[in-house]
Amino acid sequence: MKTELVNILLLVTFVFLFSSIVNYYYDDFASAMDGNVDLLVESGSADSIKMIDQKNRESMELSLSEEQAETDSNVQAQLYSEIKANFIKSAFTITSRIFTKLYFHFET
Amino acid sequence: MMIFTLVLFTVFIIFQVLYIFVPLFVVKEKREYIRTKDEKAITILIPAFNEEKIIMNCIEGVFQLDYENYEVIIINDGSRDQTKELLIKELKMNRCIKRSVGALSYNQIKGLYKSTVYPKITMIDKDNGGKADALNSGIDHSESEIVITLDADSVLDPNSLNVINSKFNDQYILAAGGMVQIGQGFYGKLKNLKPTFYTKGLIKYQIIQYLTDFYLHRLTQTKFQSMTIIAGAFGVFRKSILLEVGGYRKTVGEDMDITLRCLTLIKAKYKKHKLVFIPEAICYTECPSSFVDLYKQRIRWQKAFLDCILNYKTAFFHKLGIAPSIYLLFDSFILGTINAFFTIIVCATLVATQGNYMVALAFLSVTFLLATYRSIVAMVISRRFGLKYGIKDYLRISWFIPYEIITYRLLGLIFVTFGTFMYIKNKEGWDVSKRDGNSFQTTPVRERMRKVSS
Numbered sequence: 001m002k003t004e005l006v007n008i009l010l011l012v013t014f015v016f017l018f019s020s021i022v023n024y025y026y027d028d029f030a031s032a033m034d035g036n037v038d039l040l041v042e043s044g045s046a047d048s049i050k051m052i053d054q055k056n057r058e059s060m061e062l063s064l065s066e067e068q069a070e071t072d073s074n075v076q077a078q079l080y081s082e083i084k085a086n087f088i089k090s091a092f093t094i095t096s097r098i099f100t101k102l103y104f105h106f107e108t
Numbered sequence: 109m110m111i112f113t114l115v116l117f118t119v120f121i122i123f124q125v126l127y128i129f130v131p132l133f134v135v136k137e138k139r140e141y142i143r144t145k146d147e148k149a150i151t152i153l154i155p156a157f158n159e160e161k162i163i164m165n166c167i168e169g170v171f172q173l174d175y176e177n178y179e180v181i182i183i184n185d186g187s188r189d190q191t192k193e194l195l196i197k198e199l200k201m202n203r204c205i206k207r208s209v210g211a212l213s214y215n216q217i218k219g220l221y222k223s224t225v226y227p228k229i230t231m232i233d234k235d236n237g238g239k240a241d242a243l244n245s246g247i248d249h250s251e252s253e254i255v256i257t258l259d260a261d262s263v264l265d266p267n268s269l270n271v272i273n274s275k276f277n278d279q280y281i282l283a284a285g286g287m288v289q290i291g292q293g294f295y296g297k298l299k300n301l302k303p304t305f306y307t308k309g310l311i312k313y314q315i316i317q318y319l320t321d322f323y324l325h326r327l328t329q330t331k332f333q334s335m336t337i338i339a340g341a342f343g344v345f346r347k348s349i350l351l352e353v354g355g356y357r358k359t360v361g362e363d364m365d366i367t368l369r370c371l372t373l374i375k376a377k378y379k380k381h382k383l384v385f386i387p388e389a390i391c392y393t394e395c396p397s398s399f400v401d402l403y404k405q406r407i408r409w410q411k412a413f414l415d416c417i418l419n420y421k422t423a424f425f426h427k428l429g430i431a432p433s434i435y436l437l438f439d440s441f442i443l444g445t446i447n448a449f450f451t452i453i454v455c456a457t458l459v460a461t462q463g464n465y466m467v468a469l470a471f472l473s474v475t476f477l478l479a480t481y482r483s484i485v486a487m488v489i490s491r492r493f494g495l496k497y498g499i500k501d502y503l504r505i506s507w508f509i510p511y512e513i514i515t516y517r518l519l520g521l522i523f524v525t526f527g528t529f530m531y532i533k534n535k536e537g538w539d540v541s542k543r544d545g546n547s548f549q550t551t552p553v554r555e556r557m558r559k560v561s562s
Contacts, residue, residue, distance in 0.1 A: 014128070025469070
């Protein structure tokens with residue numbers, strides 16, 4: 001019981017500390033990303049906008065509320081946050097692709 | 109560049125998280141192994157080259173083994189010091205005849221000696237041929253089902269053979285690595301050793317490193333059937349497997365090479381068999397106590413590693429298996445060797461690129477967190493295996509862990525970088541680290557050796 005408690009405590013603390021660090025430096029990652037995305041508007045309407053990142057071949061669609069659509073800065077902020085999320089996601093995607101490709105390459 | 113950095117860093121995080129949490133959730137508590145009547149025959153091979161200062165410490169450990177069915181073969185590999193004479197004198201040895209299998213090749217044997225006071229101990233006196241050559245001659249002369257390879261600066265724990273005997277009841281275990289503890293981190297008599305963290309910084313660094321490497325890395329690798337090195341200081345093999353792979357290859361990294369050969373054999377022939385790490389089987393080794401000796405040792409390790417990687421470059425995945433290949437290529441080679449160079453380049457690039465220094469800081473923060481956690485979890489796991497420090501020592505450890513990460517650990521980067529260049533320059537070089545013969549902080553053996561040398 002004591003062992004399990006220690007394990008859980010260490011795991012929870014780790015997740016908390018790790019996510020705190022990632023959260024703290026999130027914006028810095030995004031700014032370092034300049035030049036790594038090339039956004040192109042695919043389609044747009046009054047309440048949503050669909051864009052494609054030509055470099056990373058990722059598409060994203062944003063739903064915009066009335067207040068958000070009112071100003072360009074709000075739209076930009078939301079786009080910016082979406083790019084950041086995609087950037088982190090793409091790192092994990094590429095890593096998993098490498099492992100998968102290697103696996104199939106050598107196993108088949 | 110940025111995306112490449114992040115991918116590499118993600119791989120690093122994945123491995124580190126595995127190393128931290130797999131052992132944490134796998135290890136519950138220490139299993140006790142007691143002596144049984146069913147003792148398998150075990151041969152302990154001790155290759156010795158110029159080991160006059162330390163060989164008796166190793167023998168002293170053998171005397172205290174709580175096991176009956178074993179034999180010891182010391183291989184004097186053409187020592188130029190008094191190793192042979194010391195052994196003949198201390199163990200009262202006479203010439204003898206011993207049967208050999210004749211399956212392995214090695215340099216010419218000049219003589220075989222048997223102790224008249226400890227009949228379990230034999231010495232092979234042969235021409236110098238290197239550690240692999242010495243081990244091959246020992247394997248060829250061993251008469252047991254199980255063979256233990258031990259460094260001359262290692263001392264076996266009295267209960268270690270009982271643990272091995274019990275573990276090798278599992279027919280699927282072909283070979284195993286034991287736990288190597290830093291001897292200078294203990295005091296007292298061999299049968300009742302107490303851990304201490306009151307020692308030199310360089311030794312403290314190695315204590316933490318060994319605990320992390322063995323309790324975290326080896327346990328995780330065992331879990332994923334991907335152990336790629338059985339430490340030469342304390343390895344256990346079935347004799348049949350050593351003969352089947354053709355013994356040791358003459359190389360600077362003979363321990364890693366034999367492990368990879370075993371993995372190849374498992375993949376090709378013995379699918380259900382495995383290599384494991386046995387944390388309860390302990391031996392104590394004397395670690396380098398000066399920077400120069402540590403440097404020599406680590407350069408040798410890096411050379412050995414690169415030699416094996418290059419030698420097995422065509423065997424990855426299809427011959428060695430998926431999991432060992434992934435660990436070897438990604439964790440050891442890319443993150444270990446290439447990343448050493450990469451870290452230097454990336455740090456310089458990120459700092460030089462305006463605005464990106466915060467990203468470098470982010471990487472450092474995550475690395476620091478992972479390194480601290482690794483050390484903390486290693487201490488937790490070692491406690492579960494019975495290595496319990498006093499409160500004062502835990503305070504010393506808690507101060508030393510963050511200090512070590514930003515000081516001593518950077519040495520690793522330097523060693524890897526230098527070792528790689530040294531390998532390119534000279535593949536075969538083998539710089540011997542000096543040993544003082546101080547296996548533990550206080551031992552009767554040390555006092556005895558002082559008398560012998562005086």
